[in-house]
Amino acid sequence: MHALAHNRHTVTGVSPAALAAGLTPGLPLAQARSLVPDLLTAEEDAEAQRAALTDLCSWLIWLSPLPAFDVPDGLYSDTTGCAHLYGGEAAMLDLVRERLQARGHSCSVALSDTAAASRALARSGIDRICLVPPGQQKQALHPLPCSALPLPEKTLSSLTRLGLTTISDLADLPRAPLAKRFGAQLLTCLDEALGRQASPLSVFQPADRISLTRSLVEPISTPDAIATVIAALVPVVCEKLTARGEGARQLDFLCVRVDGSIQAIRVGTSDPTADVTRLMRLLGDQIPQIAPEFGIETVTLTVSANEPLEAGPERSVLPDAVASSERALPATLIDRLLNRPGVVSVHQLAPRFTAWPEDGQSRISPDDVAEPADASQMLWARPNILFDLPVRVQVTALLPDGAPRQFVLKRQTHRIAAADGPERLLGEWWQTAESYGAIRDYWQVETTTGLRLWLFRKGDGAHDWSGSGAWFLQGIF
Amino acid sequence: MTTDAVARLREQVRRLERRSLPHSHTDTLPTGHSAVDDHLGGGLKTGSLHDFLISDPLETGASLAMLLPILKEGRGPVFWISDTSAELNACGLHQSGVSLEYLVCIETDPANLLSVAEDILRGPERALAVIAGRHVPTLKEIRRLNLAVEASGNTGFFLRSAPLAQAPGKDPCACATRWRVVSHPSSPKTLPGLAMPRPGSRRLSAALLRVRGGRPAHWILDCTDHAPLSRSLDALLAHRAPPALPPGRLPDRQAARCARAGT
Numbered sequence: 001m002h003a004l005a006h007n008r009h010t011v012t013g014v015s016p017a018a019l020a021a022g023l024t025p026g027l028p029l030a031q032a033r034s035l036v037p038d039l040l041t042a043e044e045d046a047e048a049q050r051a052a053l054t055d056l057c058s059w060l061i062w063l064s065p066l067p068a069f070d071v072p073d074g075l076y077s078d079t080t081g082c083a084h085l086y087g088g089e090a091a092m093l094d095l096v097r098e099r100l101q102a103r104g105h106s107c108s109v110a111l112s113d114t115a116a117a118s119r120a121l122a123r124s125g126i127d128r129i130c131l132v133p134p135g136q137q138k139q140a141l142h143p144l145p146c147s148a149l150p151l152p153e154k155t156l157s158s159l160t161r162l163g164l165t166t167i168s169d170l171a172d173l174p175r176a177p178l179a180k181r182f183g184a185q186l187l188t189c190l191d192e193a194l195g196r197q198a199s200p201l202s203v204f205q206p207a208d209r210i211s212l213t214r215s216l217v218e219p220i221s222t223p224d225a226i227a228t229v230i231a232a233l234v235p236v237v238c239e240k241l242t243a244r245g246e247g248a249r250q251l252d253f254l255c256v257r258v259d260g261s262i263q264a265i266r267v268g269t270s271d272p273t274a275d276v277t278r279l280m281r282l283l284g285d286q287i288p289q290i291a292p293e294f295g296i297e298t299v300t301l302t303v304s305a306n307e308p309l310e311a312g313p314e315r316s317v318l319p320d321a322v323a324s325s326e327r328a329l330p331a332t333l334i335d336r337l338l339n340r341p342g343v344v345s346v347h348q349l350a351p352r353f354t355a356w357p358e359d360g361q362s363r364i365s366p367d368d369v370a371e372p373a374d375a376s377q378m379l380w381a382r383p384n385i386l387f388d389l390p391v392r393v394q395v396t397a398l399l400p401d402g403a404p405r406q407f408v409l410k411r412q413t414h415r416i417a418a419a420d421g422p423e424r425l426l427g428e429w430w431q432t433a434e435s436y437g438a439i440r441d442y443w444q445v446e447t448t449t450g451l452r453l454w455l456f457r458k459g460d461g462a463h464d465w466s467g468s469g470a471w472f473l474q475g476i477f
Numbered sequence: 478m479t480t481d482a483v484a485r486l487r488e489q490v491r492r493l494e495r496r497s498l499p500h501s502h503t504d505t506l507p508t509g510h511s512a513v514d515d516h517l518g519g520g521l522k523t524g525s526l527h528d529f530l531i532s533d534p535l536e537t538g539a540s541l542a543m544l545l546p547i548l549k550e551g552r553g554p555v556f557w558i559s560d561t562s563a564e565l566n567a568c569g570l571h572q573s574g575v576s577l578e579y580l581v582c583i584e585t586d587p588a589n590l591l592s593v594a595e596d597i598l599r600g601p602e603r604a605l606a607v608i609a610g611r612h613v614p615t616l617k618e619i620r621r622l623n624l625a626v627e628a629s630g631n632t633g634f635f636l637r638s639a640p641l642a643q644a645p646g647k648d649p650c651a652c653a654t655r656w657r658v659v660s661h662p663s664s665p666k667t668l669p670g671l672a673m674p675r676p677g678s679r680r681l682s683a684a685l686l687r688v689r690g691g692r693p694a695h696w697i698l699d700c701t702d703h704a705p706l707s708r709s710l711d712a713l714l715a716h717r718a719p720p721a722l723p724p725g726r727l728p729d730r731q732a733a734r735c736a737r738a739g740t
Contacts (some may be wrong), residue, residue: 097498328556330602340596342589348583350565361567366581384541384573403673409535418665419673446676451535451662463614475566476538477679 003044008037012044013073016106049182057204059103063096068115068201074122076115076201094131107440116192116199120148120167138194142168149189167193169430182444211302212239219258219295223287226255226296230283233301238274239305247272250305256291256298263290267339270331270367272307278332282339291343334366355428355435357474358388380423381444383454390472393455400460400469404443409473414447421445424460439466444477452477481695505631509546521547524630525653526622530639530646530661530686537699539660539681540636540702544607545573550630550714553580553603558594560587563690587611591618593722598633599625609636613644619651646686655687661697 008030019040023032033039049072057075062066066078079092086092093109110121112132117140122132124144132140141148146159159182164170170178170190179187179341191197213234220226241248249272255263265286273279290296293382300464336344347363354360394408405413405423406415421443427435442456454475459467505519514520521527529540548555555562555575563582571577585593590610597606614622614635626633639646639657646657663683665674679700685693 061557074597094642260725330600331603333597333600333604334581334597336600337583337593340589341725342586343593344586345582345583346584349565349570349582350578351567351571351577357568363582382569383538383566384545385564386535386569387564391705396549398672416673417662418676420675426649444676446663448662448663450536450539450662450680450682452660452676452679476567477533477542477569 011041016351032356049073055210056103057106062090066201066203068203074119076118076204078115078201079111079371089243090131093131095127112140113151113370114192114195115142115197115201116189117195119150120144120193124148138171141193142166142171146170149186149193151186153187158182158430177336184310186363194302209302210237210302212236213298213300215298216296219292219297221292221295223393225282226287226290226292230301231280231286231298234280234283235276237275238279239300241274241303241309241339244306245309245375246306247274247278247307247309250303251279251283251306252300252302253286254300255292255296255303256300257292258294261306263292263296266304268305268335270297270338273331274309274440278335281332282335285336285339297299329365329367356440357382357386357425358390361388380442381477383452385476386454387474388476390456393471393473395455395457395471399461401441404455404471407471407473409454414449414451416445417445417448418446422457437465442474490690504630506544506547506550510696512696513683513685514604516685516694517691520550521632522653523551523632524624525689526619526633526635526651527653528635528637528650528652530644530655530657532570532639532641532657534638536659537606537636540656540658542633542679542681543656543658543683543698544636545570545575546635546721548605548607549574553604553605553631554582554596556581556604557607558583558585558590558597558608558610560585560590560612561608564690572667591622594633595622595625596665598622598631599629601629606631606633607636608633611638611713613637613639616649616651623651626638650687653689654685657685657686658682 003010003393011023011029012025012029012031014025018036021036022037023039029041041253043101053069053071053075054071056068057069062079064079064082068076070076070080078348083089083092086095089111093111097107099110104331106174108122108128108130109124110118110130110132112118112121112130113134113181115130115136117137120141121132121144124204126212128138145165146167146169146410148155149167151159154260157229158171159165162172167190175187187373188197192199214229220229224236225266246376248269250266250268253267257263265283267279267282268288269282290394320460334346337343345363348365349361352360352362374393391409395404397404403419406413408414422441423443425440425442427438427440428436429436438458439460440456440458441460443455444452446452453473455471455473457467457469457471459469461469490577504523504525505514505517507520508517516660529544531537540623551731557580558567559582562584565580565582567577587610590612591614592610594606594608597604598691599683625631634725635652641657646655659682661680663677663680667674681698681700682695683698684695685695
């Protein structure tokens with residue numbers, strides 16, 4: 001492969017056979033032809049190369065979610081925290097090379113603490129694997145030639161003229177004269193390679209997101225006009241989603257105002273959907289949140305999260321008739337509630353098995369409810385209303401460990417006519433030191449007026465280590 | 478000409494009476510108490526609002542004992558809307574027979590409570606809504622919700638705190654029914670070996686303060702929804718073994734023997 005540079009054709013890429021014949025990239029084409037008379041060359045096509053690199057970069061997502069370009073012929077991948085998935089760093093590098101070779105590429109792979117060091121190491125030799133242990137990139141970089149750093153041709157040639165051939169020569173020199181002689185770029189390259197300076201990667205985003213942008217003929221500002229725009233965009237988005245067999249979980253609707261600022265609304269759905277009316281109603285409910293001011297000139301509708309339509313939490317194939325038709329949670333209504341301004345939380349309750357009743361339930365997002373655990377095993381009744389913070393009450397009992405006879409709550413005396421208990425609960429001694437040996441005796445009581453309450457005493461009434469003996473009101477039956 | 482006018486008048490009357498609505502055939506939710514159901518003609522009407530006044534926070538349980546069986550009968554999931562975090566207990570509700578899968582708790586701003594309720598009640602989806610808030614809805618707000626439930630056939634229940642002294646419940650009401658349910662002493666059951674009698678089956682004093690097109694009434698209701706003893710007697714007593722009595726404190730037989738020895 002050759003390309004025109006400085007009015008002469010230069011070899012930019014060679015095949016392994018040509019490499020064996022002594023051709024290297026950078027050689028003038030005329031010289032290469034004189035070395036190998038039957039040389040087959042093709043002119044470099046930068047556009048096709050970029051497309052192929054993009055293709056390869058989106059393929060590299062299997063390795064880690066953060067691939068990046070190193071134009072014209074390199075790729076970065078930030079594999080922090082990914083190596084264990086492939087059985088360690090060495091195995092991961094082997095796998096990368098193996099897969100690249102299977103695609104027909106000859107490559108050189110390097111892994112080190114910094115992206116710039118990996119780049120230098122990978123470019124210093126073809127077809128090899130280089131794994132630098134953490135913190136040792138300095139030693140690994142020192143024997144490399146200066147040309148491994150991404151420096152301009154001019155700097156490289158003047159470095160060679162001065163006899164500075166390897167990176168170790170450079171690293172040993174005082175910095176100030178270097179900067180004065182060669183400019184800041186040399187030091188930046190050196191620092192990035194040695195890990196003294198962080199170099200951000202521009203991470204590649206694969207273009208698979210459904211996004212529609214419409215520029216409006218003239219700025220709009222009324223709710224009706226916004227609704228019309230939404231009505232025009234949503235069917236197109238749904239069509240695209242349906243074609244991919246996917247449903248939207250989150251939609252972003254961005255309105256660019258005349259003054260250049262952006263008004264954004266975001267709606268989420270509880271299950272993947274490509275239903276036009278449902279998405280239109282969700283977005284339509286959010287129109288009051290948009291402040292058009294002088295008018296909106298461009299709108300963008302983006303599907304920011306999508307999922308395959310049929311996936312999601314398993315639903316039984318043959319639900320019983322009542323559950324499916326009447327009682328099943330309406331996903332459309334749940335969506336509207338979740339996206340509604342003014343709603344603090346939408347949740348369902350699920351029992352948990354814990355020692356203290358106040359921890360005995362968890363809030364879960366709707367439609368996430370598993371089959372409730374077998375609560376018929378529970379020997380004792382539980383109240384319908386439970387206070388997370390038990391209320392302190394003054395109780396009179398005949399015996400310190402006996403049943404309560406009356407209690408005072410908010411200066412009001414309630415006499416107890418009937419009581420059932422005690423139900424003794426033990427603290428979770430395996431969790432914290434405080435709950436070691438902690439005991440609560442729960443009583444279900446009925447007052448003379450018929451109130452049914454759930455009282456408990458801290459401790460067994462006899463031993464101080466089990467609790468203070470104070471009484472609390474925790475629930476209402 | 479005249480028939481035309483009559484037809485137009487009929488149409489107007491029908492629209493006033495709102496008979497043309499799709500859910501005009503009203504369904505009822507039985508309360509499970511035959512006396513109440515007979516009085517109301519089958520139970521609480523769907524497609525309307527029902528108002529439950531709670532005279533004291535401790536009396537909430539009585540209203541729930543009345544309300545939860547009704548919710549069980551209803552069609553569609555139950556939405557529990559409140560402006561504070563609802564103090565519902567999953568284990569207790571499960572024991573009361575409420576299926577937790579179909580109960581959704583919604584917490585809102587106090588200002589948005591009724592608008593969220595309207596959204597649920599108006600929507601095409603079947604739903605039952607329990608609106609638990611401190612805000613006393615005005616007649617206008619309730620009529621707005623009434624229109625919503627009439628159109629959709631959903632049912633709403635207000636569960637609001639109204640102390641007896643401040644709000645006796647005589648004020649005009651746009652809901653279909655208004656209740657004040659308080660607890661009533663039950664007949665405790667004495668079992669051998671227990672220091673205190675056990676509470677008997679729950680008893681409620683339910684006052685129907687207002688009902689649209691009917692007479693107010695008052696009942697003492699026995700909630701016999703569960704067996705008198707939830708498990709076998711030996712298991713029950715085993716868990717409630719009386720504390721070991723200190724020596725010298727009146728086991729009857731020993732006292733009798735002492736008395737006999739003394740004579």
